[in-house]
Amino acid sequence: HNVFSLVPPAPDLLALPHPLPPLPLCQAVGPPPPRGPMSIKHGEPRSVREVVCARSEDEVAQVGTRACALGDSVRIVGRLKTVLSVESVVLEDEGSEVEVDVSLSNPCRFKQGRQYQFIGELEDRRNSLGGGGAADATPILVARIARDVTGLDMALYRAGLKAQERCLREIEERSSGGR
Amino acid sequence: MPVSRPRDRRAHTVKAFASQVAGSVSDPGTGGAKPKLNFLGNEVDPFLVELCGIIVWVTEKEKYVTFGVDDSTSVAQCLVWRPASAAEAQVAKRAKWSREETQTLEEVARDRHGRLLSSELVLGAQVKVRGRVDSYLGRAQVKVASVCKVDDPNAETEHRMDAERLYRDVYTK
Numbered sequence: 001h002n003v004f005s006l007v008p009p010a011p012d013l014l015a016l017p018h019p020l021p022p023l024p025l026c027q028a029v030g031p032p033p034p035r036g037p038m039s040i041k042h043g044e045p046r047s048v049r050e051v052v053c054a055r056s057e058d059e060v061a062q063v064g065t066r067a068c069a070l071g072d073s074v075r076i077v078g079r080l081k082t083v084l085s086v087e088s089v090v091l092e093d094e095g096s097e098v099e100v101d102v103s104l105s106n107p108c109r110f111k112q113g114r115q116y117q118f119i120g121e122l123e124d125r126r127n128s129l130g131g132g133g134a135a136d137a138t139p140i141l142v143a144r145i146a147r148d149v150t151g152l153d154m155a156l157y158r159a160g161l162k163a164q165e166r167c168l169r170e171i172e173e174r175s176s177g178g179r
Numbered sequence: 180m181p182v183s184r185p186r187d188r189r190a191h192t193v194k195a196f197a198s199q200v201a202g203s204v205s206d207p208g209t210g211g212a213k214p215k216l217n218f219l220g221n222e223v224d225p226f227l228v229e230l231c232g233i234i235v236w237v238t239e240k241e242k243y244v245t246f247g248v249d250d251s252t253s254v255a256q257c258l259v260w261r262p263a264s265a266a267e268a269q270v271a272k273r274a275k276w277s278r279e280e281t282q283t284l285e286e287v288a289r290d291r292h293g294r295l296l297s298s299e300l301v302l303g304a305q306v307k308v309r310g311r312v313d314s315y316l317g318r319a320q321v322k323v324a325s326v327c328k329v330d331d332p333n334a335e336t337e338h339r340m341d342a343e344r345l346y347r348d349v350y351t352k
Contacts (some may be wrong), residue, residue, distance in 0.1 A: 040236055042249045075251055106302040145235055145303045149332035160336035163343040175220045
């Protein structure tokens with residue numbers, strides 16, 4: 001007796017259509033790319049003046065590392081000068097102004113004269129502040145996080161950022177020097 | 180530098196920056212070995228850390244909630260477990276609690292977790308997070324012991340100054 005002939009085939013499996021195409025052969029790949037939220041970059045602290053002077057990558061290399069390039073994730077603090085619309089506000093700090101697109105940020109009540117902090121990415125758009133030519137296009141911050149920080153001591157804030165920078169630089173030197 | 184050792188009940192919480200937490204998994208490990216943690220150039224066990232930053236993302240899953248804290252140096256991934264049933268956790272059985280006490284404990288835990296999600300873990304909130312840094316799938320993660328929202332906008336600045344002072348005067352001595 002052929003044992004295998006006693007085992008009927010599985011008719012349900014044979015009858016099932018295969019909606020999916022055959023899987024490709026597995027290839028050696030690297031680690032999976034970061035998924036969703038884990039690829040969100042932190043906002044580098046910058047002043048409004050540094051953001052307004054954002055240039056192309058070539059010019060950033062000439063100007064220095066503190067300048068911002070389009071696409072960078074930055075964090076800025078300033079006083080709200082004008083609420084242009086539900087989606088757009090103007091922030092000012094130390095004589096410089098920047099337009100912020102808040103349509104994608106978390107809900108926040110914007111009031112003229114109060115201090116706000118935004119974390120977001122710089123984009124190249126024709127802004128609403130004026131100018132008509134292509135040369136007048138200045139960066140706009142597309143904010144994903146907005147926060148009311150009225151009462152923030154700006155001098156202490158800048159001193160804190162410098163202390164943090166100094167500390168991290170020393171840690172980096174220490175770890176690279178120890179290798 | 181104080182290093183948290185297993186069963187070292189005197190290990191204290193170090194004030195750190197998110198980039199130190201994110202960069203603490205130096206050796207991803209091979210062959211399924213658990214990655215080693217590195218802090219200030221020393222190989223350490225999972226250590227207690229305090230961070231202060233802004234919540235930039237929140238992901239809710241069935242059994243836990245993860246969120247990212249951005250303190251302008253990096254984004255640290257934090258994890259809060261949802262309250263498990265006290266009966267399932269065998270806590271009530273070990274303590275020989277009555278059924279009413281177990282139910283009350285579960286209600287309190289669920290209520291506290293609900294308030295945490297609605298008021299503390301919101302986008303744009305400035306929070307202070309305390310927890311244990313460990314590695315998961317090759318990334319550093321903070322298993323949160325406590326998180327509280329801080330309304331004072333100068334709290335981040337205070338944390339930066341404190342962390343820098345502690346690094347200079349305590350952690351490297």
